[in-house]
Amino acid sequence: MRVVFMGTPDFAVSALESLCESDFIDLVGVVSQPDRRRGRGQKVKPTPVKKEAVKRGIEVFQPKKVSTPEGIDKLKEWNPDLIVVVAYGQILKKEVLDLPQYGCVNIHASLLPKYRGAAPIHRAIINGEKKTGVTTMLMDEGMDTGDAILMEEVEIGKEDTVGSLHDKLAELGADLIVKTLKAIDEGSASYQKQDDAKATYADKISKAEGEIDWSKGAIEIWNLIRGMNPWPGAYTYYKGDLLKLWESEVYNKTKEEEGANPGNVVKVEDDLGIVIQTGKGQLLLTKVQPASKQRMSAADYLRGYKINKGNRLGKA
Structure with a gap:
């Protein structure tokens, strides 16, 4: 089977590797987003994806838009039987599909x-889901509305962040795409229409969503912190800074919340972190990052920054 791969970020690399190592697949080309300026x-x-493809000696095409005459001509030159798309970053027009x-x-x-949509991993954790997974889908012109082919689920652990869940799903997807293409190649693939009535959407994450609203409950805030790690990061303010x-735990070891307002420090655990009152329950902050500093344990933060019971986190 002649295959073209379209992908851009780290999430797509595992799938590319799996396709390269599958003996029934002839990977004839890779399409990725143009190189861009990154980092400090x-x-x-x-x-x-380009970096991995070049390492493996695969031809890479990086158009600003793939659904243009130039892009179509290149795809026709490669003459693929199937195109695999993983977090490519562009909407594909019908002519490409x-x-x-x-x-x-x-x-x-x-x-x-x-x-469906741009940020399914973030939203699953932020919303407190207990499981998620990966779906392979025959693409149509809608937003993730095509027929599902194979699906596999995974539990979301209490310790999972966007970073750890991203890696789990990337590996899961890499295995599932090979199974999917094998089924298509053998003529045994089954295509199931999605139930649009059950659809939910994972809108793109903004940095502003990471600001903590301490009037919300401890579990909701804990999920938000995990769902913003490693990007774009949850945040609050202390004395205007x-x-x-980065890391926290729902805290159930004190009854000192009586009279405390959301955002107030109710206890300082020198070896553990800072206990904050929320709108419902308390949260122990265990890993933080002050402005212009590296990430550190809350215990280390307490050694360099004075914070006491009764102090408040959040905007003044």
């Missing part, structure tokens, strides 16, 4: 039709 030095860097014999197959990081919050 703003140096032009290749996308993670219809070009391969077997269409375009996408790996989506949710159990469709739940969490930004304080990023």
Whole structure:
């Protein structure tokens, strides 16, 4: 089977590796987003997918828009039987979707039709889901609305962040895409229409969503902190200065909340962290990052920054 791979970020690399190592697949080309300036030095860097493809000696095409005459001509030159799309970052027009014999197959990081859209991993954790998964889907012109082919679920652990769940789902998707293409190649693939009535959407995450509203409950805030780690990061303020919050725990060891307002420090655990009153319950902050500093344990933070019971986190 002749396959073209379209992908850009780290999430797509595992799938690319799996396809390269599958003996029934002839990976004839890779399409990725153009190289862009990244990092503090703003140096032009290749996308993670391009970097992996170049390492493996695969031809890479990086158009600003793939659904243009130039892009279509390149795809026709490669003459794929199927196109695999994983977090490519561009909307594909019908002419691209219809070009391969077997269409375009996408790996989506949710159990469709739940969490269609740009940020399914973030939203699953923020919303307190206990499970999520990966779906392979025959793409159509809608937003993650195509027929589902294979699906596999995974539990979301209490220790999971966006970073750890991202890695789990990337590996799961890498395995599932090979199974999917094998089934298509053998003619045994089953295509199931999604139930649009059950669809939910995972809108793109904004940095502003990371600001903590201490009037919300401890569990909701704990989920938000996990769902913003490692990007874009949850945050609050202490004495007017930004304080990023990376790790926390729901805290059930004190009854000192009586009379405490949301955002107030109700206890300082020198070896553990800072206990904050929320709108419902308390939260122990265990890993934080002051402005212009590296991430650190809350215990280390307390050694360098004075914070006492009764102090308040949040904007004045």
